[in-house]
Amino acid sequence: MSGAPIVAVRELVKTFAARGASLRAVDGVSFDVGQGETLGLVGESGSGKSTTGRILVGLEAATSGSIKLFDQEVSPASGKAALRAVRRRLQFVFQDPQNSLNPRMRAQDAIAEPLDVAGGLSRAARNDRVRELLEMVGLPRSCGDRFPHEFSGGQRQRIGIARALALKPEFIVCDEPVSSLDVSMQAQIVNLLLDLQERLGLSYLFIAHDLAVVRSISARVAVMYAGSIVEIAPRHELYTAPRHPYTQALLAAIPRVKSNRARAAVVTGELPSQIDTVPGCTFHPRCPFAFERCRAEKPKLREIASGHLAACHLHEVPA
Amino acid sequence: MTEQALLSVENLTVQFRGDAGWVNAVEGVDFAVGAGECLGIVGESGSGKSVSALSILKLHGRANTRYASGTIRYGGHDLLTVSQRRLRQVRGGEIAMIFQDPMSSLNPVLSIADQIMEPLRQHQGLSARAARRQAVELLEMVRISDASRRIDDYPHRLSGGMRQRVMIAIAVACRPKLLIADEPTTALDVTIQSQILELLRELQREIGMSVILITHDLGVVAEFAQRVVVMYAGRVVESAAVPALFERPVHPYTEGLIRAVPDPDADVRRLATIPGNIPDPSTSIAGCRFNPRCSEAIKSCLTEPPALVDAGAGHFARCPPRIAAGRTA
Numbered sequence: 061m062s063g064a065p066i067v068a069v070r071e072l073v074k075t076f077a078a079r080g081a082s083l084r085a086v087d088g089v090s091f092d093v094g095q096g097e098t099l100g101l102v103g104e105s106g107s108g109k110s111t112t113g114r115i116l117v118g119l120e121a122a123t124s125g126s127i128k129l130f131d132q133e134v135s136p137a138s139g140k141a142a143l144r145a146v147r148r149r150l151q152f153v154f155q156d157p158q159n160s161l162n163p164r165m166r167a168q169d170a171i172a173e174p175l176d177v178a179g180g181l182s183r184a185a186r187n188d189r190v191r192e193l194l195e196m197v198g199l200p201r202s203c204g205d206r207f208p209h210e211f212s213g214g215q216r217q218r219i220g221i222a223r224a225l226a227l228k229p230e231f232i233v234c235d236e237p238v239s240s241l242d243v244s245m246q247a248q249i250v251n252l253l254l255d256l257q258e259r260l261g262l263s264y265l266f267i268a269h270d271l272a273v274v275r276s277i278s279a280r281v282a283v284m285y286a287g288s289i290v291e292i293a294p295r296h297e298l299y300t301a302p303r304h305p306y307t308q309a310l311l312a313a314i315p316r317v318k319s320n321r322a323r324a325a326v327v328t329g330e331l332p333s334q335i336d337t338v339p340g341c342t343f344h345p346r347c348p349f350a351f352e353r354c355r356a357e358k359p360k361l362r363e364i365a366s367g368h369l370a371a372c373h374l375h376e377v378p379a
Numbered sequence: 380m381t382e383q384a385l386l387s388v389e390n391l392t393v394q395f396r397g398d399a400g401w402v403n404a405v406e407g408v409d410f411a412v413g414a415g416e417c418l419g420i421v422g423e424s425g426s427g428k429s430v431s432a433l434s435i436l437k438l439h440g441r442a443n444t445r446y447a448s449g450t451i452r453y454g455g456h457d458l459l460t461v462s463q464r465r466l467r468q469v470r471g472g473e474i475a476m477i478f479q480d481p482m483s484s485l486n487p488v489l490s491i492a493d494q495i496m497e498p499l500r501q502h503q504g505l506s507a508r509a510a511r512r513q514a515v516e517l518l519e520m521v522r523i524s525d526a527s528r529r530i531d532d533y534p535h536r537l538s539g540g541m542r543q544r545v546m547i548a549i550a551v552a553c554r555p556k557l558l559i560a561d562e563p564t565t566a567l568d569v570t571i572q573s574q575i576l577e578l579l580r581e582l583q584r585e586i587g588m589s590v591i592l593i594t595h596d597l598g599v600v601a602e603f604a605q606r607v608v609v610m611y612a613g614r615v616v617e618s619a620a621v622p623a624l625f626e627r628p629v630h631p632y633t634e635g636l637i638r639a640v641p642d643p644d645a646d647v648r649r650l651a652t653i654p655g656n657i658p659d660p661s662t663s664i665a666g667c668r669f670n671p672r673c674s675e676a677i678k679s680c681l682t683e684p685p686a687l688v689d690a691g692a693g694h695f696a697r698c699p700p701r702i703a704a705g706r707t708a
Contacts, residue, residue, distance in 0.1 A: 104568035104569065104570065104571075105539075105568055212656045212657065213424070214656065215656070242423035242424050242595065242657060243423065243595065243597070243636060243639050243640055244423060244635065244636060244639050244652065244653040244657070245423075245656075245657070246639070246641075246650075247639040247641070247650035247651060247652040247653075248652045250641070250650050251649050251650055251652060254648065254649060269568065269569065270641070271569070271643050272640070272641035272642060272643035273641050275641065275642075275643055275645075275646065276641045276642075276647055276648065276649075276650055295646060296646055299643065299644070299646075309570055310569060310570060311643065312573075313569045313570045313572065313573040314569060314598065314643045315572070315573070315576070315596060315598030315599045315601065315602045315603075316598050316601065316602065316643065316644070317597050317598050317601045317625055317637060317640050317642075318601075318625070318642070318644070327570050327573075327574075328574070330538055330540055330541075330571065331538075331568075
């Protein structure tokens with residue numbers, strides 16, 4: 061990562077009320093995203109990765125913690141007014157283009173909606189911009205008058221991306237943008253996101269459960285488990301020398317087309333419910349290396365090598 | 380293969396009623412599964428992999444489905460023409476099925492006990508007490524801890540992984556000869572997926588059943604199946620033993636698909652793609668259905684529907700130019 065981060069998140073917490081109890085969906089998450097960088101955020105269901113992304117773009121309010129976007133504090137206290145100032149500069153791409161596009165709205169109107177809301181463009185300039193955006197995402201300029209159902213899943217995701225690009229954002233949160241697509245379509249969308257990043261200097265937070273996809277697009281990768289980041293590192297280090305037992309288990313569990321390695325042991329158990337809080341490390345009930353301290357004390361995320369952080373008592377340098 | 384096959388599907392064509400008449404969902408599909416074997420069927424959306432699998436037990440809505448051609452040979456009969464009575468014995472008794480989403484395939488208002496006991500009472504005529512005892516054993520067999528208490532829970536109390544375990548317990552209750560698993564791990568997280576695949580592997584060994592695994596995930600097939608059938612736009616385009624298919628794919632679609640899978644063990648930038656889109660089943664494409672997306676298409680590919688041909692050693696592919704060139708990628 062070079063230069064000042066354009067996104068700086070510190071100690072982000074989000075709790076939801078759940079039948080009298082409180083559920084900690086995000087539990088003290090901190091990370092930065094640099095200019096032109098892609099940070100991959102991976103985790104399984106309930107890890108808090110999507111909630112983190114939704115808080116960043118203002119679709120959810122954080123319970124506590126601080127978020128700095130483009131050097132401007134956007135805390136729960138400063139509220140929506142502060143977010144409005146930076147909102148144009150950040151956008152969101154959703155998982156399911158089928159449900160995130162209005163079925164009764166033509167592609168051109170879906171793409172132009174952010175332009176219309178922002179205002180200030182003549183009819184002709186607006187339509188020119190729409191055609192330009194269609195071309196940028198690899199769709200024919202003339203397809204704007206079609207409805208979402210007339211497009212394939214991959215094409216609909218292109219429309220979702222065009223819509224996100226309408227206001228020339230600098231930072232885009234992509235929440236599982238390819239996970240509902242077929243393999244051959246998925247590769248096209250990943251490449252499109254890479255092309256756009258190169259052309260427009262975009263920064264991405266790329267949220268996904270698929271570690272292989274994340275490796276192909278990210279510069280750095282953060283792994284979340286039960287609301288916390290358990291490991292964060294440059295992609296090569298994370299995939300070749302994972303330090304947290306959960307990251308190791310995740311990587312071992314991917315079914316591989318080229319099975320050149322011996323099958324690793326299957327990690328047992330399931331993600332804890334975030335209502336009954338697990339004392340100590342949240343992963344200890346499933347961890348093959350857990351020892352006494354793991355059951356009592358929650359490990360902090362700390363640097364174990366340059367730019368490589370892990371939250372695990374196994375990697376603590378003795379004092 | 381066909382001599383000792385437990386089940387063989389030959390020349391199956393299934394049609395659905397569309398707005399403009401009958402549309403071929405799958406056309407001329409052939410595959411067979413041997414005793415104790417695991418056959419993978421892979422393909423993307425609209426390839427016809429699930430349609431083929433549901434046809435084995437005739438699970439399509441009768442009013443809008445036509446089995447236009449083909450036979451499904453099982454136990455000396457054709458499942459497409461046997462009596463409803465015999466079909467009911469086969470369903471759940473000899474051939475069982477599990478689906479992608481365990482939440483929508485379990486009945487939310489019946490307890491786990493009710494749902495596991497149903498096939499036991501139906502097919503094996505067990506008493507309520509004996510069925511319950513066996514149901515607890517089945518839950519233990521699929522590694523649900525505290526089975527005797529869990530059995531009275533309702534599906535909403537269980538996690539996705541647990542629900543799929545329950546589905547598997549119901550499916551194997553009558554010790555079927557064949558289990559059809561339609562995207563059994565697609566809705567699950569990757570660590571839970573590996574637990575479920577491990578469980579299926581153990582049960583397959585224990586019961587000695589055959590498995591047809593339908594999936595879009597090439598990695599799952601590579602790790603789990605012995606033989607694999609690749610489908611594209613309603614047709615089988617290639618079928619081979621797993622190692623041969625992944626090491627030497629013959630059909631350009633298979634090759635492209637394998638390349639497009641992101642590799643978790645390499646720092647690539649930019650994935651290999653297959654240009655174009657998956658065709659809609661109702662659009663008719665002359666010649667090879669893959670020709671609009673194929674970079675090697677020659678004249679005959681645009682006009683002549685290719686046949687599935689043996690490229691050697693039981694490796695079949697529907698691509699005459701590549702087979703003629705002796706090309707195995």
